[in-house]
Amino acid sequence: EIPNPPLPLANGGIKLVNDPAHPFIAAGPNDIRGPCPALNTLASHGYLPRNGVARPDQIVSAVMEGLNLGNDFAKFLAYQAFLMNGNPLTNLMSIGMKTPLTGPDPPKPALVGGLSQHGTFEGDTSMTRVDAFFGDQAVFNEDLFQKFIATSAKFGFNGTYDINAAAELRNDRLQDSIKTNPQLVFTSPRIISAYSEAVFPTIFFVDGRLNNRQLTIDAARYFFDFQMMPADFHRQPAPVNFTMVDPLTKAIFDKHPFSPGVNHGKNNFVLQPQTPPLADFCGIYEDIVLRVIPGQYPRPTGVLRQAINKNLGFFFGAVHAEHNCTQVFPFGRD
Ligand code: HEM
Ligand code: MG
Numbered sequence: 093e094i095p096n097p098p099l100p101l102a103n104g105g106i107k108l109v110n111d112p113a114h115p116f117i118a119a120g121p122n123d124i125r126g127p128c129p130a131l132n133t134l135a136s137h138g139y140l141p142r143n144g145v146a147r148p149d150q151i152v153s154a155v156m157e158g159l160n161l162g163n164d165f166a167k168f169l170a171y172q173a174f175l176m177n178g179n180p181l182t183n184l185m186s187i188g189m190k191t192p193l194t195g196p197d198p199p200k201p202a203l204v205g206g207l208s209q210h211g212t213f214e215g216d217t218s219m220t221r222v223d224a225f226f227g228d229q230a231v232f233n234e235d236l237f238q239k240f241i242a243t244s245a246k247f248g249f250n251g252t253y254d255i256n257a258a259a260e261l262r263n264d265r266l267q268d269s270i271k272t273n274p275q276l277v278f279t280s281p282r283i284i285s286a287y288s289e290a291v292f293p294t295i296f297f298v299d300g301r302l303n304n305r306q307l308t309i310d311a312a313r314y315f316f317d318f319q320m321m322p323a324d325f326h327r328q329p330a331p332v333n334f335t336m337v338d339p340l341t342k343a344i345f346d347k348h349p350f351s352p353g354v355n356h357g358k359n360n361f362v363l364q365p366q367t368p369p370l371a372d373f374c375g376i377y378e379d380i381v382l383r384v385i386p387g388q389y390p391r392p393t394g395v396l397r398q399a400i401n402k403n404l405g406f407f408f409g410a411v412h413a414e415h416n417c418t419q420v421f422p423f424g425r426d
Pocket of ligand 2: 127214215216217218221222223229
């Protein structure tokens with residue numbers, strides 16, 4: 093049975109989350125970590141199973157409890173990722189590389205690749221991970237982190253990673269990949285995560301008692317590199333939903349607007365006007381549901397179809413709450 097998504101937190105206020113009940117334990121050799129600094133950190137503190145294999149509802153609970161994501165926003169991220177990278181038959185997903193721990197796969201072309209699977213949720217121009225063309229797209233990269241520090245020093249208030257630093261770094265990473273990565277893909281759905289993930293650290297990695305949207309390099313080092321909450325870390329003072337994140341995402345986009353495209357060889361960025369732009373949230377929702385997911389599940393039947401439809405419903409529930417999209421049904425209604 094597939095559990096329903098968790099409800100919003102009963103007590104969504106500020107609290108100490110690096111607490112004695114959630115001690116940091118570094119990942120062991122059999123524990124999986126991946127491209128998301130937040131989920132890696134939550135696994136290392138036991139908000140997620142420490143081995144890095146989790147159900148989508150566990151991911152929703154972990155990001156609500158540990159970082160105070162709003163319920164809708166948490167469901168949007170978790171079910172989107174699960175549909176692209178999880179195993180609908182066992183309801184398990186790896187937060188990093190593909191693993192037999194998620195159980196027997198549905199028939200190909202299903203990937204069940206985990207969050208590290210390139211070209212799904214994971215994509216190019218990440219801030220602290222290299223593009224898959226150049227190497228391991230999931231692992232923290234010190235050279236890129238140095239660029240994160242330098243950009244914060246140049247554009248951020250007092251050298252912090254703030255919204256101005258985020259806008260410049262995001263653009264810089266895109267321009268860099270346009271110049272150097274012959275296989276760059278920068279279209280839906282990657283464009284939406286690229287911009288929201290540039291904003292997230294200015295919100296969720298800042299101690300909720302300060303909550304000034306200025307992430308110190310020290311705290312950034314903890315989350316991105318050590319996969320650890322700073323000592324005494326408190327989560328956001330209230331649940332953070334689309335209403336908080338969307339204007340910040342739009343602000344960094346407006347500083348350096350772009351159109352979706354792909355490289356045909358280095359420095360040859362070809363626009364893809366038929367794909368939805370960042371501003372078309374419902375277009376991206378439809379692109380995920382009608383193109384990306386059927387790419388892995390062209391004609392699901394039986395329990396597989398039922399499970400995917402259930403997760404599509406959970407995903408739409410999150411989208412619907414704050415964006416007025418119309419639900420689409422790639423595999424028919426139940
Ligand atoms: C990156 C998944 C929540 C912060 C990523 C990536 C994935 C992912 C697949 C890799 C994308 C890429 O850079 O190519 C998820 C899922 C979540 C979640 C399924 C479920 C709720 C969060 C939260 C934060 C966060 C709550 C809060 C700070 C980030 C950041 C990156 C990232 C900053 C970019 C890393 C970089 O560019 O170097 N996430 N994430 N994520 N995630 Fe998460
Ligand atoms: Mg990436």
